[in-house]
Each structure stands twice: as C-alpha cells, then as structure tokens.
Amino acid sequence: xxxxxxxxxxxxxxxxxxxxxxxxxxxxxxxxxxxxxxxxxxxxxxxxxxxxxxxxxxxxxxxxxxxxxxxxxxxxxxxxxxxxxxxxxxxxxxxxxxxxxxxxxxxxxxxxxxxxxxxxxxxxxxxxxxxxxxxxxxxxxxxxxxxxxxxxxxxxxxxxxxxxxxxxxxxxxxxxxxxxxxxxxxxxxxxxxxxxxxxxxxxxxxxxxxxxxxxxxxxxxxxxxxxxxxxxxxxxxxxxxxxxxxxxxxxxxxxxxxxxxx
Amino acid sequence: xxxxxxxxxxxxxxxxxxxxxxxxxxxxxxxxxxxxxxxxxxxxxxxxxxxxxxxxxxxxxxxxxxxxxxxxxxxxxxxxxxxxxxxxxxxxxxxxxxxxxxxxxxxxxxxxxxxxxxxxxxxxxxxxxxxxxxxxxxxxxxxxxxxxxxxxxxxxxxxxxxxxxxxxxxxxxxxxxxxxxxxxxxxxxxxxxxxxxxxxxxxxxxxxxxxxxxxxxxxxxxxxxxxxxxxxxxxxxxxxxxxxxxxxxxxxxxxxxxxxxxxxxxxxxxxx
Numbered sequence: 001x002x003x004x005x006x007x008x009x010x011x012x013x014x015x016x017x018x019x020x021x022x023x024x025x026x027x028x029x030x031x032x033x034x035x036x037x038x039x040x041x042x043x044x045x046x047x048x049x050x051x052x053x054x055x056x057x058x059x060x061x062x063x064x065x066x067x068x069x070x071x072x073x074x075x076x077x078x079x080x081x082x083x084x085x086x087x088x089x090x091x092x093x094x095x096x097x098x099x100x101x102x103x104x105x106x107x108x109x110x111x112x113x114x115x116x117x118x119x120x121x122x123x124x125x126x127x128x129x130x131x132x133x134x135x136x137x138x139x140x141x142x143x144x145x146x147x148x149x150x151x152x153x154x155x156x157x158x159x160x161x162x163x164x165x166x167x168x169x170x171x172x173x174x175x176x177x178x179x180x181x182x183x184x185x186x187x188x189x190x191x192x193x194x195x196x197x198x199x200x201x202x203x204x205x206x207x208x209x210x211x212x213x214x215x216x217x218x219x220x221x222x223x224x225x226x227x228x229x230x231x232x233x234x235x236x237x238x239x240x241x242x243x244x245x246x247x248x249x250x251x252x253x254x255x256x257x258x259x260x261x262x
Numbered sequence: 263x264x265x266x267x268x269x270x271x272x273x274x275x276x277x278x279x280x281x282x283x284x285x286x287x288x289x290x291x292x293x294x295x296x297x298x299x300x301x302x303x304x305x306x307x308x309x310x311x312x313x314x315x316x317x318x319x320x321x322x323x324x325x326x327x328x329x330x331x332x333x334x335x336x337x338x339x340x341x342x343x344x345x346x347x348x349x350x351x352x353x354x355x356x357x358x359x360x361x362x363x364x365x366x367x368x369x370x371x372x373x374x375x376x377x378x379x380x381x382x383x384x385x386x387x388x389x390x391x392x393x394x395x396x397x398x399x400x401x402x403x404x405x406x407x408x409x410x411x412x413x414x415x416x417x418x419x420x421x422x423x424x425x426x427x428x429x430x431x432x433x434x435x436x437x438x439x440x441x442x443x444x445x446x447x448x449x450x451x452x453x454x455x456x457x458x459x460x461x462x463x464x465x466x467x468x469x470x471x472x473x474x475x476x477x478x479x480x481x482x483x484x485x486x487x488x489x490x491x492x493x494x495x496x497x498x499x500x501x502x503x504x505x506x507x508x509x510x511x512x513x514x515x516x517x518x519x520x521x522x523x524x525x526x527x528x529x530x531x532x533x534x
Contacts, residue, residue: 249504
C-alpha cells in the first residue's frame with residue numbers, strides 16, 4: 001500500500017514549477033515524472049545451491065525512499081535542480097558506498113506486494129534527464145500506519161515471503177518473516193534507462209529470486225529439509241534462526257533488486 | 263557614557279581588523295603557520311572500555327601502526343599550501359595527544375580540502391613516531407595498518423596481532439583549519455580505531471562487538487589469528503551486515519573496516 005507522503009513530491013514539483021519559483025532556464029533540464037509500480041517479473045521459480053526448487057507464492061516488503069542514480073560526475077545545475085524540488089539525503093559515513101549520483105527519487109514509506117493480482121502503483125518518481133543505471137532503496141519495519149490488518153504477519157517486520165520448496169519427492173511449505181535493521185540500504189540495483197524530457201515509461205520495482213548477473217538464488221544456503229525439523233512439511237523462518245540471518249542478508253544485496261522498464 | 267561607547271567602538275574596530283584583514287578582492291591577507299597532525303584519540307591510546315561494547319568486552323592496543331602519506335591541504339579550488347608526498351609510520355598507542363606531521367608557513371585562509379592516503383609500507387616509508395623496528399615490521403609485511411592488542415570480558419582474555427594491506431585514499435576530507443595573519447592552525451588526521459570492531463559495515467549506527475572475534479579462536483590458544491577469522495562465517499550471524507559487499511567471513515569484514523579508519527578534525531568525514 002502506497003502512503004500519502006509519496007504524492008507530496010510530484011505535487012511540490014508541479015506547484016513550484018507552476019509558480020515560477022524554479023523557472024527552468026534554457027540550459028537547465030526539466031524533471032521528468034515516471035510512474036513506479038510493484039512488479040513481480042523477477043519472482044521466478046528457482047533451484048538453490050542445495051538442490052531445493054523454490055516457488056514463491058507471496059512476497060511483501062516494507063521499504064522507503066527509492067533513489068535512482070547515474071554514473072560519473074553530474075553537472076552542478078542538475079543536482080541543484082533536484083534539490084529545488086526534494087532534499088537529497090546526505091550519507092557521509094564511510095560504509096555507505098556510493099552507487100552513483102542520485103538524480104531521481106520517489107520518497108516515502110511503502111509496503112510493496114510483488115505478487116499482488118494487480119500491479120500496485122507506488123507513486124511517481126521525479127528524475128532529472130540522464131543515463132540511469134542504478135537503484136537504491138531503504139528497508140524498514142512495517143507498522144500500524146501502513147494500514148495493515150491486525151494480525152498481519154508483516155506488522156513489526158521487514159519482509160514476509162511464502163512459498164514451497166521441493167527436492168526429490170519431498171515438499172516443504174515455508175513462511176519466512178524477516179527483520180532488517182531499519183535504515184539498511186540496498187545500493188546499486190540495476191536500472192537501465194536514458195531519461196530525457198520526452199521519456200514515457202513505467203518503472204517496475206522488482207525483486208529477483210535469481211541474480212540476473214551470476215545466477216545465484218535468493219534461497220542459497222537454505223536446506224528446507226533441515227528447517228522442517230518435525231517432518232510435517234511446514235517450515236518457519238523467523239528472527240533468531242540461522243536461516244533467517246542467511247536469507248535476510250541475501251535479500252538486502254543489490255543482486256536481488258532492480259527496475260524493469262515497461 | 264559617550265566616552266565609554268567611543269572606546270568600545272574603537273576596541274571592536276581594532277579587534278575586527280586584527281582578526282579579519284581582507285584584501286580588496288575578498289581574500290585573506292597575511293600568513294601564518296599551518297600544521298598537519300595525526301591522532302588516534304583515547305580509544306587507541308587508552309583502550310575501548312567495556313561500557314562502549316554491546317557485548318561487554320574491553321579492548322586495548324599494544325601497538326597501532328599506520329603508514330600515512332600523500333598529504334595535501336588546500337583551500338577549496340586552490341593549489342595546496344601543504345604537500346607531503348612521502349609516507350611515514352606512526353604508532354598511535356605511543357602518543358599523548360595529537361602528533362605533528364608537518365608545519366609550514368602558509369597564506370591566511372580557510373583550509374577545507376585535505377587529502378591523505380593510508381597504504382602498505384615499503385622500504386621508502388620513514389618513521390613518524392614509530393620505532394625503527396616497527397617501521398621495519400610493517401615494511402617487511404607490506405602492511406598499511408598493523409594492530410596488536412588484547413580483549414577481555416572479565417573471565418576470558420584473547421590477544422590479536424593483525425596486519426592489513428588495503429590502500430585507502432581519503433579524498434576529499436572536509437577540514438576546518440582557519441588560518442589568520444600571524445596565527446596558527448592545524449588539520450588533524452583522526453584515526454578511529456574502534457571501527458575495527460563495528461558489527462555492521464553499512465549501518466548508520468553500528469555497535470561495537472568482540473564476542474564473535476573471541477569465538478573465532480578455534481584452537482582455543484588465546485590468540486585470534488587471521489586464518490581463524492577467515493574461517494569464521496558471518497553470513498549466519500544476525501549482525502555483521504555487509505549490504506552488497508562480497509564479504510562472508512570475519513577477516514574480510516575487519517579488513518574492509520580498515521578502509522573506514524580515517525577521519526578529519528575529529529569526527530569529520532572523508533570521501534574514499
């Protein structure tokens with residue numbers, strides 16, 4: 001569910017441009033607004049490194065602040081232009097590796113359902129013209145303000161993944177409830193698009209169960225047979241489990257997130 | 263009353279002129295002494311107390327050797343007023359406060375662009391305040407950073423002696439040295455030794471921990487070695503997040519953290 005906050009940026013853009021507060025000059029580009037949707041295109045059946053074939057049936061994640069990046073130095077006027085409509089977040093501490101210059105963003109708290117029956121619109125991203133190649137996003141914990149029903153498994157957590165893992169004749173249904181430290185960033189997910197003032201496209205935010213670059217799976221390292229300790233065909237992965245830590249740390253890698261341009 | 267106001271106004275005028283003498287083009291006039299110093303602060307000099315670690319361990323350093331050089335200090339957009347291309351080895355446990363590296367006569371101004379490098383020592387590395395034998399140790403090992411010390415949780419004590427060979431260029435560092443005419447100012451290369459014990463490489467607010475390092479002592483001989491840390495899997499731990507970094511063991515994690523040791527003027531950050 002997209003929250004109201006994500007609508008304020010495009011409205012601010014429209015208001016400021018309309019009021020002439022930040023009138024574009026002849027050599028200053030105009031920001032481009034592109035819709036962003038939750039896209040299940042990357043959720044594919046996959047076989048992990050231990051031979052378990054995993055089919056995902058549900059995949060929901062609590063995130064915030066999508067950032068879109070270009071490589072190399074950016075003309076100062078372009079960055080100033082973005083700053084006119086939205087305040088970029090400064091990350092000064094070593095450890096936050098730069099995934100490029102942030103020249104596009106969709107700010108706000110989101111709960112994304114990547115396998116909803118109908119593709120969910122998350123909002124409109126504001127992007128300065130440029131050759132985009134990266135996506136950053138921040139993980140958080142879902143709360144009551146997200147409009148989730150009482151008893152929703154995602155409340156208080158970062159992600160819920162449901163599915164079935166099969167190896168040989170054994171099938172295990174699993175539910176993974178993941179906690180990611182709030183503020184943890186995924187930096188540098190793939191996003192390839194040249195944006196200019198004539199660009200019309202929809203940006204599909206997706207998670208990849210199979211790393212498009214190296215073929216690793218999101219579920220590598222998980223032995224679902226061992227997770228089903230009582231042999232009833234059902235396994236839970238929850239905070240405190242070793243399996244939770246393995247899956248959580250894989251989920252935050254840029255290998256498993258990206259933008260599919262529609 | 264009037265005489266007092268006049269005297270006050272005159273005093274303020276004199277004060278302003280002495281502090282801020284500006285040329286017609288707006289640039290500062292005059293010159294002073296601009297220095298560069300290095301310091302590991304209390305955490306390296308005196309140790310990291312148990313209250314600072316999330317798991318109750320306390321850490322002390324017996325040696326903290328660092329090979330630093332390729333230093334430049336400039337006003338933004340101007341040529342450097344300080345240029346020190348050579349490398350020197352400092353032992354930050356042997357200091358009692360900031361250790362001067364160099365001091366030069368420089369034009370008055372605001373020096374806000376500093377660059378420095380931490381790199382593997384070689385036969386060309388000189389001695390800062392480090393003993394000759396320690397300079398030889400890091401040169402022979404090709405170490406940029408070499409640490410020796412011990413940690414205890416009150417019941418157990420383990421020692422460590424680790425050499426790291428990563429090169430890190432800290433550029434730009436947003437220094438804050440304001441040099442007036444006839445005055446002096448310094449830029450401080452501040453080394454945060456506690457970063458070696460962070461429990462997350464990408465978090466905004468990591469904790470300090472040592473318990474997993476101690477658990478890595480597989481042969482229980484009381485010393486945690488590089489090999490033991492390389493064999494310690496961090497992918498199964500709730501902590502030691504690495505984001506998208508390709509790191510899966512505790513040695514790789516600590517080695518990565520050596521690239522975050524350098525700061526400027528205390529808590530100031532640098533690009534790298």
